[in-house]
Amino acid sequence: MAELVLALDLPGRDPVLHLLDQIGGPIWVKVGPVLFNRGGPDLVQELIGRGHTVFLDCKWHDIPSTVERAVESAGVLGVSMVTVHTLGGKAMLEAAKTGAEKSGTKVVGVTVLTSHTPEQFGAAVGHATPDLLPEVTRLTGVARDVGLDGVVCSPLEVSAVRNVLGSGFAIIVPGIRRAKDQQGDQHRLAEPGVVIEQGGTHLVVGRPIYNATSPPDAYRAFRKEIQ
Ligand code: C5P
Numbered sequence: 001m002a003e004l005v006l007a008l009d010l011p012g013r014d015p016v017l018h019l020l021d022q023i024g025g026p027i028w029v030k031v032g033p034v035l036f037n038r039g040g041p042d043l044v045q046e047l048i049g050r051g052h053t054v055f056l057d058c059k060w061h062d063i064p065s066t067v068e069r070a071v072e073s074a075g076v077l078g079v080s081m082v083t084v085h086t087l088g089g090k091a092m093l094e095a096a097k098t099g100a101e102k103s104g105t106k107v108v109g110v111t112v113l114t115s116h117t118p119e120q121f122g123a124a125v126g127h128a129t130p131d132l133l134p135e136v137t138r139l140t141g142v143a144r145d146v147g148l149d150g151v152v153c154s155p156l157e158v159s160a161v162r163n164v165l166g167s168g169f170a171i172i173v174p175g176i177r178r179a180k181d182q183q184g185d186q187h188r189l190a191e192p193g194v195v196i197e198q199g200g201t202h203l204v205v206g207r208p209i210y211n212a213t214s215p216p217d218a219y220r221a222f223r224k225e226i227q
Pocket of ligand 1: 154
């Protein structure tokens with residue numbers, strides 16, 4: 001069954017523990033730079049100590065040896081999965097894999113951010129990309145060939161990514177919204193059910209849960225849609 005991963009993009013330990021106490025658990029949580037830069041490794045270890053499965057999403061994109069050691073450090077901390085940018089290139093991705101193997105964590109590659117429109121991505125890479133799908137599937141192929149554990153993609157690309165990966169790889173999908181949820185800065189979105197049908201394994205949801213009037217009710221509603 002697919003996992004619902006709660007993105008904890010909150011400004012520190014107190015709001016996070018309050019939210020998690022409301023929701024109960026243990027559950028899958030995603031710690032990104034918003035929280036890590038406040039709570040650091042101590043908070044990550046506290047979350048793991050409370051039984052939560054931690055996905056550390058810092059999207060590393062650096063020279064290979066730095067990425068290898070960053071991934072290794074995260075694994076030593078006890079996180080279950082980390083992210084690197086596939087645009088960091090083959091040598092960097094191989095180094096990430098080595099770091100993951102040394103420390104027993106999993107590593108997945110971010111393809112194209114869910115906040116990017118084709119125009120924005122084209123402007124960033126310096127050439128027109130009227131269709132992002134070929135770029136996402138190309139980067140997915142690189143991640144697969146290097147032996148990463150999976151990729152992160154938008155809800156609109158899950159089916160094509162699953163075709164490239166075959167079975168046995170994780171597909172992490174942010175940009176999940178129901179019709180009633182606010183879009184925020186996300187551009188490539190879909191509802192949870194569609195993502196599950198197409199082969200998504202980890203659905204990442206943040207603001208529609210932690211900004212809801214009742215976060216526990218919102219969390220349960222998303223879980224129900226996933227099941
Ligand atoms: O609040 P929201 O549901 O939009 O949160 C989505 C989460 O997924 C954020 O933590 C964001 O950093 C992350 N993410 C993303 N797009 C990617 C990779 C990760 O939105 N391509």
